[in-house]
Amino acid sequence: MGASQYQWVSQQELMTERKALLSVSSLKKYFVSKGSLRLSQEQYVRAVDDISFHILKGETFGLAGESGCGKTTTGRCIVGLEVPTAGEIYFRGKSVVGADKEYPSELRKEIQMIFQDPFASLNPRMKVGDAIAEPMAVHNLARGEEREERVAELMSLVGLEPKAKDQYSHQFSGGQRQRIGISRALASAPSLIVADEPVSSLDVSVQAQVLNLLMELQERRGLTYLLISHDLRVLAHISDRIAVMYGGRLVELAENADILSHPLHPYTRALFSSVPDVDPGVRGERALLRGEPPSLLSTPSGCRFSSRCSVAEEKCFCEPPLWKEVEPGHLVSCHRVAE
Amino acid sequence: MLPEVLQVKNLKTYFYLSQGVVRAVDGVSFSIREGESLGLVGESGCGKTLTALSIMRLVPAPGKIIAGEVSFLGRDLVSLSEKEMQRVRGKEIGMVFQEPMTSLNPVYTVGEQIAEVISFHQGMSRREAQGKAVSWLRLVGISDPEKVVFFYPHQLSGGMRQRVMIAIALCCYPRLLIADEPTTALDVTIQAQILNLLAELRRELGIALLIITHDLAVVAEVADRVVVMYAGKVVEEASVSSLFNSPGHPYTRGLISSVPRFSPSRGIMGEKRLKGIEGMVPDLLHLPSGCSFHPRCPQRFALCEREVPSLFRVNEEQWVSCFLYGSQSVSVGESTGAYD
Numbered sequence: 001m002g003a004s005q006y007q008w009v010s011q012q013e014l015m016t017e018r019k020a021l022l023s024v025s026s027l028k029k030y031f032v033s034k035g036s037l038r039l040s041q042e043q044y045v046r047a048v049d050d051i052s053f054h055i056l057k058g059e060t061f062g063l064a065g066e067s068g069c070g071k072t073t074t075g076r077c078i079v080g081l082e083v084p085t086a087g088e089i090y091f092r093g094k095s096v097v098g099a100d101k102e103y104p105s106e107l108r109k110e111i112q113m114i115f116q117d118p119f120a121s122l123n124p125r126m127k128v129g130d131a132i133a134e135p136m137a138v139h140n141l142a143r144g145e146e147r148e149e150r151v152a153e154l155m156s157l158v159g160l161e162p163k164a165k166d167q168y169s170h171q172f173s174g175g176q177r178q179r180i181g182i183s184r185a186l187a188s189a190p191s192l193i194v195a196d197e198p199v200s201s202l203d204v205s206v207q208a209q210v211l212n213l214l215m216e217l218q219e220r221r222g223l224t225y226l227l228i229s230h231d232l233r234v235l236a237h238i239s240d241r242i243a244v245m246y247g248g249r250l251v252e253l254a255e256n257a258d259i260l261s262h263p264l265h266p267y268t269r270a271l272f273s274s275v276p277d278v279d280p281g282v283r284g285e286r287a288l289l290r291g292e293p294p295s296l297l298s299t300p301s302g303c304r305f306s307s308r309c310s311v312a313e314e315k316c317f318c319e320p321p322l323w324k325e326v327e328p329g330h331l332v333s334c335h336r337v338a339e
Numbered sequence: 340m341l342p343e344v345l346q347v348k349n350l351k352t353y354f355y356l357s358q359g360v361v362r363a364v365d366g367v368s369f370s371i372r373e374g375e376s377l378g379l380v381g382e383s384g385c386g387k388t389l390t391a392l393s394i395m396r397l398v399p400a401p402g403k404i405i406a407g408e409v410s411f412l413g414r415d416l417v418s419l420s421e422k423e424m425q426r427v428r429g430k431e432i433g434m435v436f437q438e439p440m441t442s443l444n445p446v447y448t449v450g451e452q453i454a455e456v457i458s459f460h461q462g463m464s465r466r467e468a469q470g471k472a473v474s475w476l477r478l479v480g481i482s483d484p485e486k487v488v489f490f491y492p493h494q495l496s497g498g499m500r501q502r503v504m505i506a507i508a509l510c511c512y513p514r515l516l517i518a519d520e521p522t523t524a525l526d527v528t529i530q531a532q533i534l535n536l537l538a539e540l541r542r543e544l545g546i547a548l549l550i551i552t553h554d555l556a557v558v559a560e561v562a563d564r565v566v567v568m569y570a571g572k573v574v575e576e577a578s579v580s581s582l583f584n585s586p587g588h589p590y591t592r593g594l595i596s597s598v599p600r601f602s603p604s605r606g607i608m609g610e611k612r613l614k615g616i617e618g619m620v621p622d623l624l625h626l627p628s629g630c631s632f633h634p635r636c637p638q639r640f641a642l643c644e645r646e647v648p649s650l651f652r653v654n655e656e657q658w659v660s661c662f663l664y665g666s667q668s669v670s671v672g673e674s675t676g677a678y679d
Contacts, residue, residue, distance in 0.1 A: 276554075
């Protein structure tokens with residue numbers, strides 16, 4: 001698989017400014033796919049292919065990308081739902097996750113996940129109070145009355161009536177279920193929350209309420225978020241830094257205002273210009289992307305985006321670009337930008 | 340002004356359930372002119388999809404159209420026989436659904452599915468129709484149409500399937516295209532491609548468009564006029580510029596302020612919270628009295644709890660159903676149409 005092509009020096013500088021809570025280093029996750037014609041032939045789906053980034057303490061780190069770009073797999077590796085093929089994940093400076101490591105149980109307390117579908121992620125046969133208390137039971141956190149109190153406290157924290165603890169999840173609306181999911185994620189007092197499309201299945205008016213709740217909880221509890229979403233408006237609204245993934249790789253990473261006001265990578269530009277805004281005045285020509293994302297089974301040898309890129313040149317088709325810091329805190333992997 | 344293609348007057352589609360009556364579409368009126376694009380927006384359960392299904396006479400049981408008129412090019416679709424209606428569907432009115440995988444038949448090639456519509460409505464032979472299918476695939480922007488015409492739906496990506504759906508909907512040159520959440524299941528770059536394609540084809544073929552969506556940004560992008568629905572009723576109708584520049588109904592205002600803007604926003608602490616709307620969409624079986632929106636409305640007053648407001652004209656291109664703009668209420672059985 002070769003040596004990682006990432007440059008670390010500049011990021012080290014960033015780390016000294018604010019401490020990284022979680023660092024992902026050359027993470028790879030390949031899935032085996034049996035060839036359809038010859039069953040013996042194994043192919044790899046390179047869902048995540050050598051990505052590195054830091055999540056700083058107290059920030060909201062937004063991970064953007066279209067379906068199949070590997071953003072969810074990245075999140076699942078971080079919470080321990082997938083074992084990475086290669087690479088490491090550091091938490092508070094300590095290497096905790098790797099291909100040959102058992103996922104440490106303390107980490108399950110520290111890192112929690114909010115799922116996309118609040119209808120599928122709650123046990124229909126469990127009272128919501130018990131569902132919220134479950135992480136405390138697993139981690140042996142509070143007992144008896146104290147646990148009951150904590151459940152009530154958590155429920156009111158996310159805007160639910162503590163009295164509703166004896167109801168079942170089907171008795172709640174989508175927005176309320178997502179609140180249950182959030183309070184459950186908070187039950188073990190984690191420091192990092194991985195939220196995978198937390199508002200995608202909700203109506204806009206409810207989506208706004210849940211986003212407000214996430215921001216409020218962050219301020220009150222000093223939480224750090226990894227927010228994974230395809231919805232760029234949501235990411236633009238609440239992320240401090242935004243990373244864009246394409247075909248299993250990171251293509252750009254920068255501070256919110258930086259990346260939104262001047263995206264550098266051709267893919268980021270095309271992606272951002274595809275986002276319709278709620279202003280009929282800005283209706284107009286967009287930098288439309290032709291074609292569709294490449295299959296992750298047979299990735300091109302050069303830049304993953306080269307086949308759809310409007311400024312690609314010869315080099316882009318044969319040589320993968322380096323992940324470089326082109327401005328302070330603004331990282332891009334593109335031959336044309338780095339020139 | 341161009342003539343109207345479709346006129347919906349006081350349409351009511353109710354579901355009679357053992358628990359009670361669900362007034363899914365409750366006195367909806369609007370019209371679409373030739374070549375115009377009308378957006379129908381609202382959150383889940385507001386009746387926007389059922390309005391479209393009622394126009395096409397495809398309301399699922401136990402739902403029934405109990406009142407109203409749907410006049411399409413001068414004919415009332417509600418009173419047509421099922422056989423006559425079949426000649427309208429797919430020929431004069433095309434429809435694109437949200438989920439292209441579930442609306443395409445998995446055991447037929449896409450060519451056969453396009454050809455079926457053409458030969459059914461235009462009496463063409465299968466061979467001729469298959470040839471037409473190839474040119475339609477090319478028109479909707481599929482590369483290698485001669486090959487793709489023999490593909491089955493599972494061999495296509497979501498965006499390509501939606502292009503096939505659009506080809507099927509347009510292949511008989513309908514006067515009206517109804518698109519129900521045509522881009523909701525798609526990625527944003529593919530969404531931009533499809534919206535662009537719809538706009539181009541609409542211009543070229545002069546088709547009127549009824550686009551149904553929960554996404555206000557899509558409406559801002561493609562619609563000329565917008566109808567906002569809430570709990571089965573029209574709460575506002577306006578040109579796209581008035582709707583976004585001076586939304587009249589408190590619900591419309593809440594909806595617009597719920598959408599995060601795509602601009603660098605983090606850091607300006609005061610603007611970080613989204614305004615949004617309190618509470619949630621009511622259960623259609625237990626609708627609040629008076630104006631259905633009043634429990635969530637920041638500007639409600641006593642009258643709102645008792646009476647249902649009629650649709651008031653605010654200016655030439657805007658009607659709002661809210662007592663902030665007038666005092667006349669709707670009595671039972673009366674219509675709320677602006678076109679009466």
